[in-house]
Amino acid sequence: MIEMQNLSFGYSGTDPLLADMSLSLQPGSFHFLTGPSGAGKTTFLRLCYAELLPSAGRMSAFGQDVRGLSRDGIAALRRRVGVVHQDTQFLDHLPVAENIALPLIVSGEPVDMGALGDLLAWVQMAGQARALPPELSGGERQRAALARAVVMSPDLILADEPTGNLDWDMSMRLLQLLIELNRSGKAVLIATHDLNLIRAAKQQVQARVLRIAGKRLQLAGADL
Amino acid sequence: MxxxxxxxxxxxxxxxxxxxxxxxxxxxxxxxxxxxxxxxxxxxxxxxxxxxxxxxxxxxxxxxxxxWSSELAQTVTVRVSAPEDQIDRQTATVMEVLKTTPGIAEARQLPEPEVEKLLEPWFGPDVPVEALPVPRLIEVTEAAEGFDAEALRLRLQGEAPGAVLDDHTRWRQxxxxxxxxxxxxxxxxxxxxxxxxxxxxxxxxxxxxxxxxxxxxxxxxxxxxxxxxxxxxxxxxxxxxxxxxxxxxxxxxxxxxxxxxxxxxxxxxxxxxxxxxxxxxxxxxxxxxxxxxxxxxxxxxxxxxxxxx
Known part of the structure; x- marks a missing residue:
């Protein structure tokens, strides 16, 4: 789905943040991405959904070179990649249910209210369907963000520190939802620095752990 | 980017x-x-x-x-002011001159009711026009080919000294x-x-x-x-x-x-x-x-x- 070959990226022209990265994300795979704060985890995810373009190297998404994508092509790519952003990114004037259905609305797809209700129930948000995002707790926002990320039934789910502000119980709940999605065939990539979360996940799924260190992507050791 | x-x-x-x-x-x-x-x-x-x-x-x-442009182009007025014993003769002379001037389609002396109407805004209705030293007014309609205003003015000056040709240019333009x-x-x-x-x-x-x-x-x-x-x-x-x-x-x-x-x-x-x-x-x-x-x-x-x- 996502192929990177010797990819580099830098916000300034001279000093790259990420260098010489190669990776292949396969359907149904489960990856964690770790690394210290500021290492470039979020930047790596932004490259995956083409919010940023690589400075050097090759990257293709679903068989297409991301550099050659038109703006509509980028929009189409993002409909195949569900993203749970660190800061959730909701439209505060719309109720939770509409925020979750937003990818369908802007794509012109019909909104199946029954399926939307099931999705809300799956993330245990049925009671908050009419609430506005600012009224939600941190855990509720993350679960609503996950629901929005999967509403288009994407092939790949990217989650950026999805448990960053959650307590352990809530983190486990969210992890279970992501594992369920992976078992249904979706590829999952979670950027996190929470090693306990990674250990808990590895007890249930075959997960590869990648680490960004010294600007490069490495496969993490067996201790994880 | x-x-x-x-x-x-x-x-x-x-x-x-x-x-x-x-x-x-x-x-x-x-x-x-x-x-x-x-x-x-x-x-x-x-x-x-x-x-x-x-x-x-x-x-x-x-x-x-x-x-205004079209009126300016098509009509002029001849005003005849003369002592009472000469005014009829000078008016007739002017009418004769106008008839024989090339480029003039029609010349018409305004009858008293029309003059009265023109004066109405200043003097009110039922003005005894005949009792006032009001000049005679002749409305001249120009033919398509036009006439030589300067030549007509000189001719009028010679034959009817009390006649003044007003081609409205000064105030209409x-x-x-x-x-x-x-x-x-x-x-x-x-x-x-x-x-x-x-x-x-x-x-x-x-x-x-x-x-x-x-x-x-x-x-x-x-x-x-x-x-x-x-x-x-x-x-x-x-x-x-x-x-x-x-x-x-x-x-x-x-x-x-x-x-x-x-x-x-x-x-x-x-x-x-x-x-x-x-x-x-x-x-x-x-x-x-x-x-x-x-x-x-x-x-x-x-x-x-x-x-x-």
Whole structure:
């Protein structure tokens, strides 16, 4: 789905943040991405959904070179990649249910209210369907963000520190939802620095752990 | 970052999005902006109201200039002032001279009732014209080929010293120039109003889009196409401009219609307004305002979207 070959990226022209990265994300795979704060985890995810373009190297998404994508092509790519952003990114004037259905609305797809209700129930948000995002707790926002990320039934789910502000119980709940999605065939990539979360996940799924260190992507050791 | 490719935002696609109903609720993705919305409607209305008057002024002054010009070109007056015992003879001489002057189609001495009517604004009705030393007035209609005014003036001076040829040039020409200038000013005012409307709608749209930068970013992140985002904004602002302009135009037309009628106002006000099919002209103002709103918002949308990948 996502192929990177010797990819580099830098916000300034001279000093790259990420260098010489190669990776292949396969359907149904489960990856964690770790690394210290500021290492470039979020930047790596932004490259995956083409919010940023690589400075050097090759990257293709679903068989297409991301550099050659038109703006509509980028929009189409993002409909195949569900993203749970660190800061959730909701439209505060719309109720939770509409925020979750937003990818369908802007794509012109019909909104199946029954399926939307099931999705809300799956993330245990049925009671908050009419609430506005600012009224939600941190855990509720993350679960609503996950629901929005999967509403288009994407092939790949990217989650950026999805448990960053959650307590352990809530983190486990969210992890279970992501594992369920992976078992249904979706590829999952979670950027996190929470090693306990990674250990808990590895007890249930075959997960590869990648680490960004010294600007490069490495496969993490067996201790994880 | 590579320069944004916004080819999908072509005019036809946006126009289709504008005229199509919105059952999917795309417009709801843009947060409501109550005060800005009211301000846009009010400004568009005020501009349209002013545009109606500028249009009325331009049309009226156009008609006035045309009327005065044509009258100037076609008629002159010969005034005969002479002692009582000579006035009949000099008038007859003038009539004879006029008959034999090439380029004059018709010469007619104004009868006393008509002279009385001319004097009525100053002396009131039932003026005893015969008791007053009022000069004789001869209305001369020029033929298409025209006549030599200087030669006629010299001939009259020789044969009827009390006759004065007045070709109205001295007082009509400045009025015609003034009317033409007024018409030009009216048209310039229309252009300025259109430009100010465009600037105002662009500013409002740009401010709204800048204030909704985060909304636009979120929409792009979840896979919204540029056309979907732009349509939501363009639709909202174009409709506001259209609504405001329609209201302002109707009010302006009602105000023009309510101007004092010709017989009461007289003078210049006689022509200020629309006549016959001319009432259709102001109906173009909301159409134009809609087009301006559409173009201005599209421009603002393009500018903001270029900054968001």
């Amino acid at each position: 590579k320069k944004a490719d916004l080819k999908s935002l072509d005019l036809a696609a946006l126009w289709r999005g504008l005229t199509r109903p919105d059952p999917a609720g795309h417009d709801r993705v843009v947060p409501p902006t109550g005060f800005t919305a009211q301000l846009t409607v009010f400004s568009a209305g005020a501009m349209a109201f002013l545009a109606v008057f500028a249009l009325a002024l331009a049309l009226a002054t156009g008609r006035l200039a045309e009327r 400045p009025l015609v120039s003034a009317a033409n200038r007024l018409r030009a000013l009216g048209l310039v005012s229309l252009l300025l109003i259109a430009a100010a409307s465009a600037a105002m709608i662009t500013l409002a749209a740009k401010a709204a889009m800048a204030a909704n930068g985060q909304v636009i970013r979120v929409l792009r992140l979840i896979g919204a196409r540029d056309i979907t985002i732009a349509t939501a904004f363009v639709r909202r602002f174009t409709r506001r401009a259209a609504l405001g302009a329609a209201g302002g135009t109707l009010l302006g037309m009602a105000a023009v219609w309510a101007l004092p009628p010709m017989d009461q106002a007289g003078g210049f006000l006689t022509g200020l307004g629309f006549q016959g099919w001319g009432w259709l002209w102001p109906l173009l103002i909301p159409v134009l305002a809609t087009a301006i709103g559409f173009a201005a918002t599209r421009w603002a949308a393009l500018k903001i979207l270029r900054e968001v990948r």
